[in-house]
Amino acid sequence: MEELDLQLLCQEISKKYFHKKFHHQITYNSRLKSSGGRYILKTGNIEINPKIETILGKEVLIGVIKHELCHYHLHQEGKGYRHQDRDFKMLLREVRGHRFIERMEPYRYVYACNSCGATFYRMRKIDTNKFRCGRCRGSLILDFSSEG
Template identity: 50%
Template sequence: MENLELQQLVETISIDLFGKPFKHKAFFNPRLKSTGGRYLLGTHNIEINKKYLEQLGKNELIGIIKHELCHYHLHLEGRGYQHRDADFKSLLKMVGAPRYCNQLPEVKQKRRPSKILLYRCTSCNLVYQRKRKIDTSRYVCGKCRGKLALVKEYLA
């Protein structure tokens, strides 16, 4: 699918679901990384991440288009177009658009396992489990004010 086909699809969805024309540009933006699409307030254009079409299919793309058209039409009408606004939430529900797009499969694979750090008080042997490293020269045991020492670091 190219930009021209995307433009036609957006215009069709706008007329069919919203009963209003889409008078601006819709195009694929290859630089979008963490989102399925975005509505630009200044130009009123809609940018779509092509990876969502390639990896999750046309249904996901249509959901993203519906979502961005909700932003578009509400903004042009001067109503609440942001995610937190009641107007936006009700319009999403009315047209069957998702509030957020699904995560790309390639992003799910990149997720790193979380690291667990175990610290032990040298005085009372109380064990502390943390996800982030702590500066043992600055922090002490909360029970006896003894010195802390890193015991073990492992992946969860």
């Protein structure tokens, strides 16, 4: 989807679900790695991870846009726009936006606790001498690495 199509889609979603106009810009940002999108407080613009549509599909893209529009409209109205705010949770539920999206990339490292057997998934390698199990404080071992 091109930037112009993304802008039109966002304006359409804003009118249909929020009954309000979207007056700012929505663009793709390929530097976003771990999130589907973000609302920028200072500018009022929205950035979307381009992998969302290509990997997860248009329905997920629409859900992510709804999520970011919740931040946008609540912030513009001076209401609670953060994830933990009641206003945000209620509006997100009302418009049926996505709260979480599935991972687009597999985890690279899997660690296991020597004591309780708990499993921890990580994208980055951790120092097993420095970090302990969050459940029982036991020592961790590298269980799997997808590094070649």
